[in-house]
Amino acid sequence: MSTAATHPSAYEAVASTGPNVRHFLFRRLHSLTGLVFGGYLVVHLLINASLVEGARHDGHPSVFQVQVDKIHSLPFLPVIETVFIYLPILFHTIYGIWVTLTGRPNVQNYPYGKNWFYVLQRASAVVLVFFMLFHVLGMKGVFGGDVGRALTFAPLAATQSTVNHFQSAWWVGYVVYPIGILASCYHLANGFWTAGITWGLTVSAHAQKRWGLACSGLFALTLVCGLLALVSTLRAKAGPLPADVVPELRGPGNIGDKGTPPAAPNAAGSQAR
Numbered sequence: 001m002s003t004a005a006t007h008p009s010a011y012e013a014v015a016s017t018g019p020n021v022r023h024f025l026f027r028r029l030h031s032l033t034g035l036v037f038g039g040y041l042v043v044h045l046l047i048n049a050s051l052v053e054g055a056r057h058d059g060h061p062s063v064f065q066v067q068v069d070k071i072h073s074l075p076f077l078p079v080i081e082t083v084f085i086y087l088p089i090l091f092h093t094i095y096g097i098w099v100t101l102t103g104r105p106n107v108q109n110y111p112y113g114k115n116w117f118y119v120l121q122r123a124s125a126v127v128l129v130f131f132m133l134f135h136v137l138g139m140k141g142v143f144g145g146d147v148g149r150a151l152t153f154a155p156l157a158a159t160q161s162t163v164n165h166f167q168s169a170w171w172v173g174y175v176v177y178p179i180g181i182l183a184s185c186y187h188l189a190n191g192f193w194t195a196g197i198t199w200g201l202t203v204s205a206h207a208q209k210r211w212g213l214a215c216s217g218l219f220a221l222t223l224v225c226g227l228l229a230l231v232s233t234l235r236a237k238a239g240p241l242p243a244d245v246v247p248e249l250r251g252p253g254n255i256g257d258k259g260t261p262p263a264a265p266n267a268a269g270s271q272a273r
C-alpha cells in the first residue's frame, strides 16, 4: 500500500483542520448566497423596467401592477421572502463585511485591471449596505415625516407609489438611486464573474475571457433596466394615492398613520395603479 493512501499529504492535513474547513464552507456559502440574491436582483430589475409604461388612468392595471399582484398572491410570501431574499442577503452582507475588512488591496503595487475590479467589488459592497437599508426600510414605511410617507410602497397602487418614492426628495431620485443602481449592477456582474472562479467553472484564461463578455452583457442589461425604471418614474407625475390603499406608516412619530387621504380623485377619476 502506498504511503499516500494511509498518510494524508501536508496540504491535505492543513486543509482539513477546523478553521480551514469552516473558512472554505463560509466562502462557498457567501458565493452561493450572492448568486441566489443576484438571480433575484436580475428578475427585480427586469420587472422594474416595465415602469417605462407609467401609471395608467384608463381603469386597466399597468404591466408593473400585474407583476406586483402576481408576487403578492404567492402563497407563503413571507416565508419565500425570508428564505430566498432576506436570509441569503443577510449572511452575504455579514460575511461580506468581514471579507471587506480583512482584504488586502494591492492596486498601489500592481495597478492591473483585475486588481481594480477587486477594489471596486468591495467599494460597491459598502455602498450597497447603506443603499439596501435605505431602499428596504423606505419601501416598508419605516421612515417618518412627509418624505417617509412618500417613500412607502403601496402594493395596491404599485406604479403610483413607486413614482412617489423616487420623487419623495430630489436627493432620492438624483443621488441615492443613480449611485445605488450603478453599485448594484457592477457588484452583481463582477460577482458573477468571480463566482465562475470560486466554483472552478472558469479555470483557463480563455474561459474567463468568454465569461467576462457574458458578465459585461449582464452589467449592461441590468444597468439599462435600472436606469429605465429610474428615468421613467422621475418623468411621471407624482400624486396622492387612493385613501383605501395607503399603507400604514411604521416610522417614529407616525406609527399607524395612514397619511393624508387624496384631496380629489385623479384626472380620469380612476385608480392610478
Ligand code: HEM
Residues within 6 Å of the ligand: 030, 031, 032, 033, 034, 035, 037, 038, 039, 041, 092, 093, 094, 096, 097, 099, 100, 121, 122, 125, 126, 128, 129, 184, 187, 188, 190, 191, 192, 194, 195, 196, 198, 199
Ligand atoms: C445587490 C446585492 C448583492 C449581490 C447581488 C451580491 C452578489 C455577489 C456575488 C455573486 C459575489 C461573487 C461571489 C464569488 O466570488 O464567488 C459577491 C462577492 C462579494 N460580495 Fe456581494 N452581493 C450583494 C451585496 C453585498 C453586500 C451588501 C456586501 C457587504 C459588504 C457584499 C460583499 C461582497 C464581497 C466582499 C464580495 C467579494 C468576495 C470575494 O472576493 O471573496 N455583497 N457578491
